[in-house]
Amino acid sequence: MVSLAVRQEEAEDNSKSINTRIMIKLKTLSNHPEKALQNVGWNWMLGTDTSPYVISDMVVITEELANHYYEAAGTLYDMLIEAGQYAIDNNLFKDMGIPENLVELIKTSWIDDRHVHLYGRFDLAGGIDNEPIKLIEFNADTATCIPETAVVQWAHLRMNGMDDSRQFNTVYETLVSQFRFLKDINDDLNPSILFSTMRGYAEDDTNVNLLAEAAKEAGFDTDFAYIEEVEFSNGQGIFKFESETGSFIRFDFWFKLVPWEYIGNDEPELAAMLTDIVKTRKALILNPAYTLLFQSKYILKILWDLYPYHPLLLQTERYALPHKKSVSKVLFGREGANVSILEKGGEVLESVEGDYESQSKIFQEYLNFPTDAAGFSYQAGVFYAGEACGLGFRRGGRILDNTAQFVGHVVE
Amino acid sequence: MTQLRKGSFIKRAKDISISGALALAILSSGMMTGCSSSEEDESAYSYEETAYTKGVRSHIKEVKPGEFKITDEESVEADKSLAIVTYLDGHTDSLSTEAAKALIDKDIRNNNSYVGHQSGLSSMLLYGGMGYFLGRSMNNGYMNNYRNQDNGNMARSVYSNPATYNKSQNVVQQVNASRTTRTVNSRPSGGRSGFFGRSAGRSGG
Numbered sequence: 001m002v003s004l005a006v007r008q009e010e011a012e013d014n015s016k017s018i019n020t021r022i023m024i025k026l027k028t029l030s031n032h033p034e035k036a037l038q039n040v041g042w043n044w045m046l047g048t049d050t051s052p053y054v055i056s057d058m059v060v061i062t063e064e065l066a067n068h069y070y071e072a073a074g075t076l077y078d079m080l081i082e083a084g085q086y087a088i089d090n091n092l093f094k095d096m097g098i099p100e101n102l103v104e105l106i107k108t109s110w111i112d113d114r115h116v117h118l119y120g121r122f123d124l125a126g127g128i129d130n131e132p133i134k135l136i137e138f139n140a141d142t143a144t145c146i147p148e149t150a151v152v153q154w155a156h157l158r159m160n161g162m163d164d165s166r167q168f169n170t171v172y173e174t175l176v177s178q179f180r181f182l183k184d185i186n187d188d189l190n191p192s193i194l195f196s197t198m199r200g201y202a203e204d205d206t207n208v209n210l211l212a213e214a215a216k217e218a219g220f221d222t223d224f225a226y227i228e229e230v231e232f233s234n235g236q237g238i239f240k241f242e243s244e245t246g247s248f249i250r251f252d253f254w255f256k257l258v259p260w261e262y263i264g265n266d267e268p269e270l271a272a273m274l275t276d277i278v279k280t281r282k283a284l285i286l287n288p289a290y291t292l293l294f295q296s297k298y299i300l301k302i303l304w305d306l307y308p309y310h311p312l313l314l315q316t317e318r319y320a321l322p323h324k325k326s327v328s329k330v331l332f333g334r335e336g337a338n339v340s341i342l343e344k345g346g347e348v349l350e351s352v353e354g355d356y357e358s359q360s361k362i363f364q365e366y367l368n369f370p371t372d373a374a375g376f377s378y379q380a381g382v383f384y385a386g387e388a389c390g391l392g393f394r395r396g397g398r399i400l401d402n403t404a405q406f407v408g409h410v411v412e
Numbered sequence: 413m414t415q416l417r418k419g420s421f422i423k424r425a426k427d428i429s430i431s432g433a434l435a436l437a438i439l440s441s442g443m444m445t446g447c448s449s450s451e452e453d454e455s456a457y458s459y460e461e462t463a464y465t466k467g468v469r470s471h472i473k474e475v476k477p478g479e480f481k482i483t484d485e486e487s488v489e490a491d492k493s494l495a496i497v498t499y500l501d502g503h504t505d506s507l508s509t510e511a512a513k514a515l516i517d518k519d520i521r522n523n524n525s526y527v528g529h530q531s532g533l534s535s536m537l538l539y540g541g542m543g544y545f546l547g548r549s550m551n552n553g554y555m556n557n558y559r560n561q562d563n564g565n566m567a568r569s570v571y572s573n574p575a576t577y578n579k580s581q582n583v584v585q586q587v588n589a590s591r592t593t594r595t596v597n598s599r600p601s602g603g604r605s606g607f608f609g610r611s612a613g614r615s616g617g
């Protein structure tokens with residue numbers, strides 16, 4: 001009897017949700033970008049041992065929706081700047097989970113316009129079928145998905161003989177302009193930039209390769225070194241060691257696809273050195289330390305406090321929402337790790353585990369992502385590099401984690 | 413704090429200017445259909461010089477009709493960079509860096525799908541030290557990518573023998589290290605490295 005009752009309840013729940021679900025429109029293209037990906041050595045995207053990361057389907061959106069995403073990202077960025085200023089003025093670093101040893105660097109970079117925020121990625125729900133767009137979070141410090149968004153989905157259209165202007169995608173060109181701007185506004189520095197990742201993650205390497213390509217086109221001398229190989233000197237700056245010649249080459253700009261909070265928490269000596277290097281202008285570091293203000297999910301609560309009931313926001317609090325289904329997230333979680341969906345009042349419905357359990361949490365109002373006929377949930381990722389410049393989708397279960405696939409789009 | 417630029421984001425086809433390296437690599441998969449915006453590709457990039465003081469002198473020999481090998485490469489002052497080509501009939505040609513670049517670009521444009529998979533002169537230039545130097549000094553990044561492609565196997569094959577290739581690796585290394593204003597030969601004062609030696613976990617997201 002009990003199980004029957006549960007099943008009936010489930011059935012009711014399902015029929016209700018089917019009626020209210022927003023459907024994603026997909027288009028299946030005949031040519032998969034597989035060969036092109038192999039050609040550029042991006043084999044990790046093909047997922048030979050897992051389900052393919054890049055797929056043949058594309059999300060079909062209207063030009064109106066593309067415009068809405070563009071405007072939403074611009075509005076949200078302006079709001080984030082207000083929220084960041086509020087966090088600094090009210091000294092909220094501790095609540096935000098920001099390591100104390102980075103506060104000075106955050107403040108230094110925040111007040112100096114030369115510390116350009118190169119790029120970030122908004123994760124958004126809604127939008128489809130004129131549903132309101134809602135901010136899920138902003139990946140400000142070390143956002144990935146650049147090659148998929150900038151190149152793969154574009155190539156996917158091209159190789160299927162489709163008009164490649166029918167895509168909200170100027171990620172690459174905008175990054176080039178952003179690097180040019182960075183170079184011009186820092187003309188006291190040498191236009192040389194070193195890119196770093198942590199060893200062992202092909203996906204991260206590919207992301208910085210694309211950034212390096214854009215920097216090169218903007219006139220930077222570019223190079224790459226894993227972070228463990230980079231030489232830091234308080235007095236002199238940031239260097240790459242060339243083992244063949246035994247020499248050290250200085251770089252006046254350094255891009256690290258390494259989260260600031262890792263640096264603050266795990267390598268305090270590096271945090272101190274970088275503070276010194278930046279303050280004495282021996283090097284400029286990207287993304288700037290202040291992006292940690294946006295990266296902390298606590299910013300979602302600050303946004304809600306400053307702009308309550310703003311149409312682009314979901315209610316976010318420090319406690320489980322008593323009257324609404326909510327999602328709990330750790331302050332510096334990545335790829336859906338340590339995310340739970342909670343019933344009104346806090347009972348856990350669904351969870352993804354992860355390595356960040358010790359961190360504080362925020363609770364954000366739950367919202368169904370748009371889904372397709374197969375039941376996959378879709379989250380929009382909108383890149384922002386001085387302005388909104390590109391769109392891509394991730395699809396997966398109700399919590400999008402590191403198994404989520406990338407899906408391109410076409411504007412029709 | 414930040415700057416805003418407004419612009420239309422739904423691009424017209426002619427505005428598309430994906431980076432040279434990536435566009436060429438992807439287009440050369442031979443799978444692409446539709447019209448390419450080749451004429452616009454080049455004018456869309458504005459190359460800016462980064463100064464290198466060392467360049468490459470490449471000696472190239474025609475070994476069979478239309479087939480070439482690099483017989484020697486030497487490190488020279490950047491502005492003395494040159495490719496010296498000796499043909500089967502005995503005459504020699506000197507290609508300036510501009511001429512070498514033009515030849516490479518022409519070949520990439522006409523033979524997307526099999527550029528470099530042949531032993532023509534432009535492949536010698538592209539995979540050899542000349543391509544490396546050109547890529548560095550003019551920010552033509554797409555040329556750099558060829559030399560290291562496929563673990564350098566293609567680059568190895570354009571040299572007359574392994575010793576010549578090994579010597580050329582030293583030459584390109586000298587190009588790379590010739591960013592003189594920024595190169596020091598002793599460890600920077602108070603220098604430290606090895607942060608995140610025990611890698612924590614993937615950082616992107």
